[in-house]
Amino acid sequence: xxxxxxTSSKTVLVxxxxxxxxxxxxxxxxxxxxxxxxxxxxxxFEDVYTLIPAVTIIAVGGLLFIIGLIxxxxxxxxxxxxxxxxxxxxxxxxxTEVAVVVFGYIYRSKVEDEVxxxxxxxxxEYNGTNTDAPSRAIDxxxxxxxxxxxxxxxxxxxxxxFNESRNNSVPVSCCKPNISNCTGxxxxxxxxxxxxxxxxxxxxxxxxxxxxxxxxxTFAAIQVFGMLCAFVVLCRRSRDPAYELLMTGGTYA
Numbered sequence: 001x002x003x004x005x006x007t008s009s010k011t012v013l014v015x016x017x018x019x020x021x022x023x024x025x026x027x028x029x030x031x032x033x034x035x036x037x038x039x040x041x042x043x044x045f046e047d048v049y050t051l052i053p054a055v056t057i058i059a060v061g062g063l064l065f066i067i068g069l070i071x072x073x074x075x076x077x078x079x080x081x082x083x084x085x086x087x088x089x090x091x092x093x094x095x096t097e098v099a100v101v102v103f104g105y106i107y108r109s110k111v112e113d114e115v116x117x118x119x120x121x122x123x124x125e126y127n128g129t130n131t132d133a134p135s136r137a138i139d140x141x142x143x144x145x146x147x148x149x150x151x152x153x154x155x156x157x158x159x160x161x162f163n164e165s166r167n168n169s170v171p172v173s174c175c176k177p178n179i180s181n182c183t184g185x186x187x188x189x190x191x192x193x194x195x196x197x198x199x200x201x202x203x204x205x206x207x208x209x210x211x212x213x214x215x216x217x218t219f220a221a222i223q224v225f226g227m228l229c230a231f232v233v234l235c236r237r238s239r240d241p242a243y244e245l246l247m248t249g250g251t252y253a
Contacts, residue, residue, distance in 0.1 A: 021064075026219075031054045043122045071083075138173070140173075148173075
């Protein structure tokens with residue numbers, strides 16, 4: 001029974017290490033996704049510290065790959081010191097992921113204030129050229145989120161670009177995709193997206209941060225299970241004679 005229990009714990013631990021390698025790849029992907037998406041919305045969110053959870057989760061992904069390697073080697077070689085190192089590193093990563101969750105919730109609560117503070121400035125900087133970064137950002141957001149203006153398309157009347165162009169129109173990025181020959185004219189409001197971008201940008205940024213939070217929570221739970229399995233193997237190694245026989249290849253007398 002002892003030998004069977006130990007073998008079972010080791011099998012689960014090896015399987016968990018394979019999961020840790022997969023988790024490392026997923027966490028790095030989530031972190032990279034946040035970086036790429038943030039680059040599309042960075043004009044609406046000036047606080048670069050929002051990227052701390054993404055940076056941390058990429059670092060955790062890299063560390064999880066190393067931990068999975070240590071865990072596999074320690075489990076196969078039945079190394080007590082290796083398993084102890086494995087548990088300590090898992091505990092360190094677990095604490096880091098808890099910190100990511102806390103920071104994620106803190107920054108998530110700040111998103112709305114940040115967007116409210118910066119979005120009017122970005123719209124005022126719009127000049128309609130593709131070489132201008134704020135203009136590209138606004139056109140991208142309006143096309144991707146199917147929105148127009150800050151609260152609705154009428155907000156464009158208060159922008160410098162609208163007053164200088166004097167053609168009573170908004171950018172063509174406000175046009176619905178199913179409308180042909182749309183010029184953005186306010187004389188045809190039915191051709192334009194009715195919803196403003198501010199609320200949708202806030203919603204999108206909050207969703208991005210939630211991806212990080214859920215990824216951290218999910219793999220933190222898996223790591224707790226990994227630590228428990230490692231503890232089981234470590235405890236049985238010190239208490240169960242069958243474990244020593246597994247290492248030496250001996251048999252009971």
